[in-house]
Amino acid sequence: MASLETHELLIDVPGRAAGRCLDLQMKPGERWGVLGPNGAGKTTLLHTLAGLRPARAGEVWLDQRALARWRRRELARWLGVVFQEHHDDFPATVMETAMIGRHPYLSPWQRESGEDLAIAREALRRFDLDHLASRLVSTLSGGERQRVSLATVLTQAPRWWLVDEPTNHLDLHHQVAIMSLLEEQASAGCGVVMCLHDLNLAARWCSHLLLLYPDGEACWGPVEEMLELTALERLYDQPLTRVEVEGAPVFVPRR
Amino acid sequence: MNGAEDQVVGRARLASPLAWLLMMALVSQVLALALGSVDISLGALVAVLGGDGEALHRTLVLELRLPRSLAAFGTGALLALAGALMQVLLRNPLADPYVLGLSGGASVAALLAMLAGLGTTLVAGSAFAGALASTLIVFGLAHGTGSWTPTRMLLTGVVMAAGWGALISFLLAVSPVEQLPGMLYWLMGDLAYAGSPWLVLGVAAASLLVMLPLGRTLNVLARGGLQAAVLGVNVRRMEWLLYLLASLLTAVAVTTAGSIGFVGLMVPHMLRLKLGNDQRLILPASLLAGGTLLTLADTLARTMVAPQQLPVGVITALLGVPSFLYLLYRSR
Numbered sequence: 001m002a003s004l005e006t007h008e009l010l011i012d013v014p015g016r017a018a019g020r021c022l023d024l025q026m027k028p029g030e031r032w033g034v035l036g037p038n039g040a041g042k043t044t045l046l047h048t049l050a051g052l053r054p055a056r057a058g059e060v061w062l063d064q065r066a067l068a069r070w071r072r073r074e075l076a077r078w079l080g081v082v083f084q085e086h087h088d089d090f091p092a093t094v095m096e097t098a099m100i101g102r103h104p105y106l107s108p109w110q111r112e113s114g115e116d117l118a119i120a121r122e123a124l125r126r127f128d129l130d131h132l133a134s135r136l137v138s139t140l141s142g143g144e145r146q147r148v149s150l151a152t153v154l155t156q157a158p159r160w161w162l163v164d165e166p167t168n169h170l171d172l173h174h175q176v177a178i179m180s181l182l183e184e185q186a187s188a189g190c191g192v193v194m195c196l197h198d199l200n201l202a203a204r205w206c207s208h209l210l211l212l213y214p215d216g217e218a219c220w221g222p223v224e225e226m227l228e229l230t231a232l233e234r235l236y237d238q239p240l241t242r243v244e245v246e247g248a249p250v251f252v253p254r255r
Numbered sequence: 256m257n258g259a260e261d262q263v264v265g266r267a268r269l270a271s272p273l274a275w276l277l278m279m280a281l282v283s284q285v286l287a288l289a290l291g292s293v294d295i296s297l298g299a300l301v302a303v304l305g306g307d308g309e310a311l312h313r314t315l316v317l318e319l320r321l322p323r324s325l326a327a328f329g330t331g332a333l334l335a336l337a338g339a340l341m342q343v344l345l346r347n348p349l350a351d352p353y354v355l356g357l358s359g360g361a362s363v364a365a366l367l368a369m370l371a372g373l374g375t376t377l378v379a380g381s382a383f384a385g386a387l388a389s390t391l392i393v394f395g396l397a398h399g400t401g402s403w404t405p406t407r408m409l410l411t412g413v414v415m416a417a418g419w420g421a422l423i424s425f426l427l428a429v430s431p432v433e434q435l436p437g438m439l440y441w442l443m444g445d446l447a448y449a450g451s452p453w454l455v456l457g458v459a460a461a462s463l464l465v466m467l468p469l470g471r472t473l474n475v476l477a478r479g480g481l482q483a484a485v486l487g488v489n490v491r492r493m494e495w496l497l498y499l500l501a502s503l504l505t506a507v508a509v510t511t512a513g514s515i516g517f518v519g520l521m522v523p524h525m526l527r528l529k530l531g532n533d534q535r536l537i538l539p540a541s542l543l544a545g546g547t548l549l550t551l552a553d554t555l556a557r558t559m560v561a562p563q564q565l566p567v568g569v570i571t572a573l574l575g576v577p578s579f580l581y582l583l584y585r586s587r
Contacts, residue, residue: 087482
């Protein structure tokens with residue numbers, strides 16, 4: 001089982017004294033949502049899970065192996081990360097950007113093949129980007145740029161998706177499109193971990209939730225157990241109202 | 256479109272600009288050999304290169320102009336290549352080897368050697384040592400106790416360069432008047448004392464061979480360190496390699512021809528505006544275009560106000576700045 005686990009993990013949030021150690025067991029097919037207010041450490045956790053920054057204590061295990069014992073290149077075929085920030089300092093087209101997802105599969109002298117190109121094209125098509133393929137990414141809108149990042153990870157075809165604020169900048173249609181893509185990836189046997197700001201997207205699309213409190217406290221479990229009104233109010237320090245729409249809970253901030 | 260066609264399309268996309276640049280490089284070499292105090296016709300040039308021709312032409316071409324034009328080509332290639340690598344390293348299209356204070360360190364060391372009355376070889380050696388020392392200082396300080404970031408590195412380099420600049424002014428101010436022209440020429444770049452071209456040409460070719468298989472890795476690195484790490488790149492190792500190689504290239508170039516500005520900044524940037532940012536194309540293209548630019552600039556420097564010679568750095572700036580601004584203005 002290609003599960004992603006944390007053993008006594010303490011993420012390194014600067015200025016935080018301590019916190020609850022995370023013992024997560026995330027399995028393929030699950031869609032984990034990470035919720036928490038600004039500065040709670042959502043992105044830090046995601047980067048720690050991807051092996052991009054060291055933990056203060058504890059370990060991340062992927063497929064029964066500590067992350068430290070993976071080779072970076074091998075890991076790149078297993079873990080894909082959608083970042084919040086993009087560095088478009090140099091000119092690059094949408095297609096070229098999607099194609100970097102094939103990097104982990106190619107040896108130094110190898111050029112991208114027609115097959116790689118087809119994979120990237122299909123990924124762009126999935127995000128309604130095919131007509132923009134030859135545009136420079138620096139000329140795209142925020143939402144289009146975000147979709148290019150998702151298409152790049154789709155081109156990378158990892159077994160685990162680590163996604164930081166996937167719905168940032170996106171209109172409602174594309175929010176739903178991305179959530180259903182992630183759901184589709186999960187039902188195809190991938191695992192998904194996503195940081196979300198939108199409680200209602202999380203309630204609707206996630207199978208599990210991890211709540212990160214600003215003081216380092218944390219709790220996690222299946223989504224239906226976690227959508228506890230008082231816990232969520234404490235999480236965001238904001239009174240909420242719960243209503244039911246189409247049989248699913250929706251949370252609205254109270255004035 | 257099937258796979259085979261895509262492959263062909265990909266190759267053609269790379270091959271045609273490079274073929275064009277190679278042609279330009281050859282044309283620039285022919286011009287450099289033909290023009291000068293005595294102009295040599297194309298026919299006479301072919302005769303000389305074929306092993307015949309007049310004795311005067313043979314001496315001019317084979318002993319004076321050819322070594323110098325090849326040295327100019329090699330130096331320009333090194334500078335442009337170093338610039339392209341530095342820009343990827345610092346994720347900043349405006350970075351160049353001189354921004355990081357490399358040439359400043361080399362210049363201070365070279366001026367000190369001149370002041371001490373040392374010969375050409377020792378001045379060159381001193382410049383090389385100065386460039387490498389500046390490299391180590393900048394990298395060591397940028398590393399510091401905290402984390403290494405492109406911004407921190409760029410800032411450290413810029414401040415070091417300013418410091419070297421002040422030292423250069425100081426040395427010029429206290430130097431005896433009769434030494435000033437030589438010093439100024441060195442500071443503005445001069446290929447008159449380049450010597451054998453084989454070192455620069457060899458280093459340029461060898462570093463291109465080292466970097467070409469890493470081209471795609473550099474493309475990924477240009478998207479930022481985290482993105483590159485996620486795609487399987489050993490970021491720290493690549494950054495060390497880029498920095499050391501770019502420093503070495505700059506040091507060799509500065510040692511050969513003094514400090515020549517603008518080539519490392521402008522050539523890769525101009526090529527990116529035209530050709531995109533695939534390093535597998537940009538690196539060889541930079542090498543060819545940098546070499547061509549400096550060969551042409553040096554030819555102009557020799558002939559424009561002959562018999563007097565201008566410092567080649569003046570020409571690269573005079574040629575480069577307007578064309579750079581034009582391309583920038585025209586780009587999307």
